[in-house]
Amino acid sequence: MTTHKFLKPAVAWVEIKTTDKDWDTAAPELLKTMLAELVLIRVFEEYVLELASLGLVHGPAHSSIGQEGGAVGSALRLTTADTVNGSHRGHHQFLAKALGHLAPKGLDPLAGIGADIRELLLRTLAEICGLDRGFSHGRGGSMHLQWKEAGAMGTNAIVGGGVPQAAGFAWAHRQAGTDAVSVTYFGDGAINIGSTLETFNLAAAWKLPVCFFVENNGYAVSTSVGEATGEPRLSGRGPGFGIASWKVDGMDPLAVHLAMGEAVEHMRAGRGPTLVEADVYRYFHQNGSFPGSAFGYRSKEEEKAWRARDPIDRVSAHLVRRELLSESQIADYVAAAKALMADIGSILLEPVPEGRPGERRIRAAEWPDPAFVDVGVRGDLSEFAGARFAEQATFGGELAPRKLVEAVAAVLDHRMGQDAGIVVMGEDVHRLNGGTNGATRGLAAAHPGRVLGTPISENAFAGLAGGIAIDGRFTPVVEFMYADFMWVAADQLFNQIGKARHMFGGSGAVPLVLRSKVAMGTGYGSQHSMDPAGIMATAAGWRIAAPSTAFDYVGLMNSALRCQDPVIILEHVDLYGSMGEAPVTDLDYCIPVGAAAVRRPGAAVTVLTYLAMVGATLEAVTASGIDAEVIDLRWLDRASLDWGTIGESIRKTNRVLIVEQGALGTSYGGWLADEIQRRYFDWLDAPVERVTGGEASPSISKVLERAAIAGPADVTRVLREIAGL
Secondary structure, three states: OOOOOOOOOOOOOOEOOOOOOOHHHHHHHHHHHHHHHHHHHHHHHHHHHHHHHHOOOOOOOOOOOOOOOHHHHHHHHOOOEEEEEOOOOOOOHHHHHHHHHHHHOOOHHOOOOHHHHHHHHHHHHHHOOOOOOOOOOOOOOHHOOOEEEHOOOEEEEOOOOOOOOOOHHHHHHHHHOOOOOOOEEEEHHHHHHHHHHHHHHHHHHHHEEEEEEEOOOOOOEEEEEEHHHHOOOOHHHHHOOOOOEEEEEEEOHHHHHHHHOOOOOOOOOOOOEEEEEEEEOOOOOOOOOOHHHHHHOOHHHHHHHHHHOOHHHHHHHHHHOOOOOHHHHHHHHHHHHHHHHHHHHHHHEEEOOOOOOOOOEEOOHOOOOOOOOOOOOOOHHHHHOOEEEOOOOHHOOEEEEEEEEHHHHHHHHHHHHHHOEEEEOOOOOOOOOOOOOOOOHHHHHHOOOEEEOOOOOOOHHHHHHHHHHOOOOOOOEEEEOOHHHHOOOOHHHHHHHHHHHHHOOOOOOOOOEEEEEEEOOHHHHHHHHOOOOOHOOOOOOOOOEEEOHHHHHHHHHHHHOOOOOEEEEEEEHHHHHHHHEEEEEOOOOOOOOOOOOOEEEOOOOEEEEOOOHHHHHHHHHHHHOOEEEEOOEOOOOOOOOOHHHHHHHHHHHHOOEEEEEOOOOOOOOHHHHHHHHHHHHHHHOOEEEEEOOOOOOOOHHHHHHHHHHOOOHHHHHHHHHHOOO
């Protein structure tokens, strides 16, 4: 007969509720601080909604009114060294962490509101309004609040998008030898997002000190938790991943504080991640100042019942009951906070001349300069001051034949030996004698704890690496086994890592290197063969390096690791086994960002190419007999293209051919041809020609695969056509 054994999770899953004794024994300073922070955040949010109703907040105003108890109760357990990030509804999370940074010993409602807190509220309001004095000079607005000095690493407009980064902050804390923890705030919608669940698994596997703080407000916009999931107790997700979990009433700040205390103790003790679910309620709709009942998905009775449990009222009642504050003192503090917000508003706003009574507008001097629009998309490369540059033709060190893939491992090993902050991660990079191609051979043994084999979860570990880079203490080198997997991690690559510097004001470095291979011609088919250069070139913020020789690989990797922008290094499987001259002992030179290489001088036509098509093009030029100038671009992003070398060649040849191997639809040459024709139209005797693969992705069949991708014969044919042969 079949037997049934009921299984229990290997970690704790508990619900915490306060009693009168908890409130009676809570330190007076704690309760006063809770009230002070709750009131400041509530009054701030009410003022934001007031401005939004007047059309003075451009974009959404995701109010957290009603949810303050979760943020305040949890953040009071943190220090400045601890980090937080949050969701699009993150004003309260940001302010709670920032207030703790400014007043680590707490706030006293009877002591007044200090100038530093006034400045915090002013800069936060300015950011939400899109103004220059904001933390990110108005670029972040309501959904992207960052103040790294306070440990507030950035709120996030992509649901679940910031969760992997928080794991990166946690990894950096632990790797730096501190007991600091990371907290990521997100809602009941984000808990169903793949990046969130991937990060649960990765954080648990690596025992990272990260708290997944779920603000369960019952609705993802208008879709209820009951509609979206079969288990509405969202903290139940934690034990399934081996994460100790707590469920708590988020309208009770003291209960949150107690639960968070246990979670923080668990993490600081090195016992791995935690999950805290706080049941909270947003009094208003997803965006703006109308209640949810106005849109029909909530009832007025439900809203009234939740408002009766207001966290400010609860804390106030206990302070009055314990005779720690009087009702009039609390009312005076609320009035002082409102007066402060009105005063702050007078700095940013002015009456509209000849407008309606009370009508206001943003002061013109508060707006950022329109010329600031593209500043900080990427850095200014000042980090290369003092760098040593070299080219193979003038290199003074010893050279010897070496496979390109061996140069990959050699330069990484050398750099990791020189810089203890470099960490390598990816699928199987620590096994198989250097991953699937041997590019990380020997690194795991030589650098223990710094070569991290990841789960198969590109979105999570790319985002984790992004968090490490934003943290700034370490430099991650991420390997994607195939370039096609970039689509799996598209949010982290394009929405997060690539935009982070610019989005948060333009000054924050994001030092990250992503290695990925182009595997056309290997028989791996449509989902393992793409050339991503054309896609990556559309993503502002990324630099793209494409080495075609072992010597260049060393120099380009050194430059990528020195660069304070995210850099993708494309590698082609056809080049891994190619032999070329490479440095024997001197692996410290850089190849300048933005320097192309003329592989063959010529006068008849300028041929621009990269990666494995450099060799194919040189072969085709020889076969065609055309006196072509072949330029290996090496750097492919818009900001790093060597327009000096390209322009000099075009003015000499007056003809251009762009050669790439990949599919027509994701062509790199498409935008490049457009740019060349606009820059050099007067010098061109004919339209820019292109050699690309076909429309279809490469297939498994060898015959169909070869038909789908460009090769030397295609280049020869077009060269002869250009020459009229």
